[in-house]
Amino acid sequence: MAETNQREATIRDVARLAGCGIATVSRVLNESGPVSDTSRRLVVDAARELGFEFSDVGRSLRNAVTRTIGCVVPSINNPVYAAAVQGIQTVARANGHQLLLSCTGYDLDEEYAAVKTLIGKRVDALILTMSDIKASRAVELLHNRKLKHCLLFNHMPGIPQRSAVDNCSAGFRVGLAFAEAGHDRVGYIALRLAQSDRAQQRFEGLSAFCQTTGLEAPALLEIEEQSRNLDQRLSAFLIANPAVTGLFVSNDLLAIAIIGALRRLGLSVPGDLSIVGFDGIEFGQMLQPTLATIATDPHAMGQASAYMVLSSILRRPATDTLAASADFEFRPGGSLGRPPSKDALAKKLQLLRQLSPAHASF
Amino acid sequence: MAETNQREATIRDVARLAGCGIATVSRVLNESGPVSDTSRRLVVDAARELGFEFSDVGRSLRNAVTRTIGCVVPSINNPVYAAAVQGIQTVARANGHQLLLSCTGYDLDEEYAAVKTLIGKRVDALILTMSDIKASRAVELLHNRKLKHCLLFNHMPGIPQRSAVDNCSAGFRVGLAFAEAGHDRVGYIALRLAQSDRAQQRFEGLSAFCQTTGLEAPALLEIEEQSRNLDQRLSAFLIANPAVTGLFVSNDLLAIAIIGALRRLGLSVPGDLSIVGFDGIEFGQMLQPTLATIATDPHAMGQASAYMVLSSILRRPATDTLAASADFEFRPGGSLGRPPSKDALAKKLQLLRQLSPAHASF
DNA sequence: GATGGATATGGAAACGTTTCCATAGTTAAA
DNA sequence: TTTAACTATGGAAACGTTTCCATATCCATC
Structure with a gap:
């Protein structure tokens, strides 16, 4: 030191x-x-x-500009947010701005506190990803105060955003993919559904698909914590919904964990169950089988949001070549196959049921 | 907007x-x-x-303190750095400090510029991960100026650090693991070796092991860019070093890419070649086979470094429960097995050699 | 009734910049 | 030589705080 x-x-x-x-x-x-x-x-x-x-502090005081933009994300352990932040950082830097980063751990109060702090720091703009935008008190802070800001990954009527995929449509698209592969009963698995508007929207999209095509509504499994009893929760869910042959998982990270859990339960993917994730992280492509998913481009989304706020700060037309950053597309993968024969799956589940008490014990 | x-x-x-x-x-x-x-x-x-x-800018000017710490890392797309930054962020926040983040993309000039900018921003402390500390001009900037700082992942005699694993020992340990599994000829693969002191140290450790145990020095493959000709480079390397049965790869991310490349080349892991990575990222455990690696705790290392600088800033004994954050341990995994019979591998390589021109064409 | 010690309050300086403005110096034109 | 126009320069104000210091008010004591 x-x-x-x-x-x-x-x-x-x-x-x-x-x-x-x-x-x-x-x-x-x-x-x-x-x-x-x-x-x-x-x-x-x-x-x-x-x-x-x-000293930028003297300079900032005098110029009423800090050349700093604030960024609030849930966590950068998720490669999706990491990529987005990286994108923001790159663009910010290229335009002479620094990045003040706050990771909030999916906690509403932390989000509020972070925004407040960043306002205090007099950031020139704020790029926000809230866990649940509707419930967020943080956005109120920005409402009166006319601080430049934009949302990333979130949607909200009154608030500018530039870079959020249409989760609902994407969910719908996943439903279609399942149907095309021959599945007629699907489930949806999400982590802390209540705290994630995105997870909710994806579910809505899937549900909408089921409804419009006359399929049964998707079975829902909500995980509170990505903890060790995942196997147990999953096993119970499958036993309770034996007709389910396809699982839409709210994000790739969780999807990969689910595949691991299934494997431990003696079920194969896509032999016994098909999986579709969300985000399109690179690792999904390195698995065997590869992960079917909704591919998005979080890096470009981060860049787009940074361009958006910066061009308004700098008062010059943004060099914006990133019109389509918030698009998504369905990416096929080995984890989505045809459904197994009813008998085959039933037999495996039977086996699972017998094992169930053992699982419950740990 | x-x-x-x-x-x-x-x-x-x-x-x-x-x-x-x-x-x-x-x-x-x-x-x-x-x-x-x-x-x-x-x-x-x-x-x-x-x-x-x-306004924190008025306050900072008056108090000569910004309650901000600067953090310079190569990239947060690598989960190792992401975890470290997350750790730093958490600790900083808990102590009322904000994080100014710069990702430098493994570029020396960017590192220099980043440090300079952060000094201008009058951060209270700086936590640095340089791509090659010995070659870094950035550290000179800090030398005269008595700004609090510490290194993360790097080692450097004169500079305080608290959180860098002993890469050399770890490399040595990997050599031991290969030897125990019966390998007597190993290779080392690194990305941009020249720009990464860590990759160099790991190689030194492995080489030291080979030397002390009388094994042949490891074959070295340096990749410039994690690009599409990876397959080709790898194939050429294997053909040129047909005795190599174990590959130590300088980090898990690259190791996973290598496994994919081997698969495309028709070689199996660990059937034909054994792989050991470095870092211990979570994804390694989700692969099949799981990735043998050196497990480290970058999150704890980040936390430790933040505690270190903060406790000196805040002038109070750091609540430091993280003594062992820079430890590492060898984590066995399915990617490290016994070496194949010489004949088996030779046959596969023969096949590869015949295919080689085809590979060279794209 | 004067003195003294609390207690509450506001003025002002300082922190490190940028920039307006006035001034001093220099050259060109009348 | 005087005036005009320009260039180079430095003083000073302002940005938003915190904190020192002085002052004003009050109440208790002698």
């Missing part, structure tokens, strides 16, 4: 050493006005000698 | 509305001095009415 922080050199120190006024220093170092060659040399030398670096 | 930013309310506005001086407003809202009940009420009401929030 370095010793105690000594005072950083200020523009005044440079001026003193160069033997001129601070205005001249500013003009030289910012190339913002006429200066004689001699002054320039004096100032540049003095600045180098002192290792001078402008 | 919200309309034009109107001026935020200042402490002066609150004072005016409450009919008192700004000192009183500060005392009330910060609970930092004696105030009468009437003043308190007046001020609180006025602040609420205006939606007042202290």
Whole structure:
């Protein structure tokens, strides 16, 4: 650990050493006005000698601009958000802005606190991903205050966004994929459904598909915590819904965990059950079988949202080549196959039922 | 997009509305001095009415403290760095600090620029992961300037760090694992070896093991870009080193890609070749076979580094329960098995050689 | 009734910038 | 030589805080 922080050199120190006024220093170092060659040399030398670096805090105070954008996401352990943040960061940096990051862990109060803090930090803009936008008090904070902001992954009527896939349509599309493969009874699995508007919308889309095509409504399994009793919960769910042959899982991360759980339960994918995920993370393609999913482009979405807020901050037409960032497409994969014969699955489930008590014990 | 930013309310506005001086407003809202009940009420009401929030930029200027820590990592698309950043963020937040994040894309110049910018932003501390610490000009910037900082994942004699695994020992350990499984000729695969001190150290460790046990030095394959000609490069490498039966890959992400490439080349893991990765990312455990690797705890390492810098900033004994964050351990996995019979592998490689021209064409 | 010590309050300075404005110096034109 | 126009320069104000210090008010004590 370095010793105690000594005072950083200020523009005044440079001026003193160069033997001129601070205005001249500013003009030289910012190339913002006429200066004689001699002054320039004096100032540049003095600045180098002192290792001078402008303080953005003084600058921000004076300019009423921090060149900083705030970013609130649930977590960057999920590669989807990581990619989005990476996209934001890249664009922000390219435009001379820094990124103030807050991860809220899917917690409403943390979201609120984060937004409040970032407002205090006087970020120039805010890019937000809320776990449940409808329930969020955080957005109220922004409503009166006219801070530039936009949503990422979320939808909300009054609030600008540029980069959220239409989860409902995507859910519908998944229903179609299942139907095309011959499944007539599907289930939906989500993590903390109540706290995720996106998970809800995906479910709605799937349900809508079932309804319009006359299929039975999807069975629903909500997981509270991605914990160890996943196997048990899943097993119970399958036993309770023996007709289900296709599972739509609210995101790829969870889908991969579900595939692992199924494997531990002695069920194969897609032999016994078909799985479709959501997001299109790279890892899905490295599994065997590959994960069928809804492919999205979170990196581009992050970039698009950054472009959006930046172009409004910078007051220049955004160089925006990213019109289609929020599109999605169904990506086929080995995890979605034809449904098994009723008998085959029934037999496996029977086996599972017998094992069930054993599972319940841990 | 919200309309034009109107001026935020200042402490002066609150004072005016409450009919008192700004000192009183500060005392009330910060609970930092004696105030009468009437003043308190007046001020609180006025602040609420205006939606007042202290400006951290004014505050930072006055206090010479920004309550912000800077973090420089190569990328958060790699789950290892994502976890570390997440760890830093959590600890920072819990201690009232915000995180200014810069991803540098393994680029030395970007690293330099990032550090410079963050110094300008007057972060209270800096947590750095450099791609190649020895070659880094960025650390020089910190040397004279006594800004608190620490390294994450990197080692460097003069610079404090708290959270970097001993890559060399880990590499040695991997050598041991291969030897125990019966391999006597191993290879090492790294991405941009020249730009990653960590990849180099891991290689050194493996080489050291080979040397001390009298094995032949590991064959080395360096990949420049994780691009599509990976298959081709890999195939050429295997043909050139037909005795190699075990591959140590410099990180899990790349290891997973390599496994995919091997599969495309018609080689099986661990049937034909054994693989050991590095990092211990979760996904490795979801593959089949599971990935043998060096398991580390990047989240804890991030936390530890944040504790380290924060405890020095805050001048209070850090609540540090994370003594062992930089430990590693070898995690066995299905990707490391016994070496195949010489004949079997030779036959496959023969096949590969015949295919080779075809591969070279795309 | 004057003095003294609390207690509450507001003015003002300082933090590090940028930029407006006034001034000093220099050259060109009258 | 005087005036005009321009260039280079530095002083000073403002941005939003916190905190020191001085002052004003009040109550208790002598």
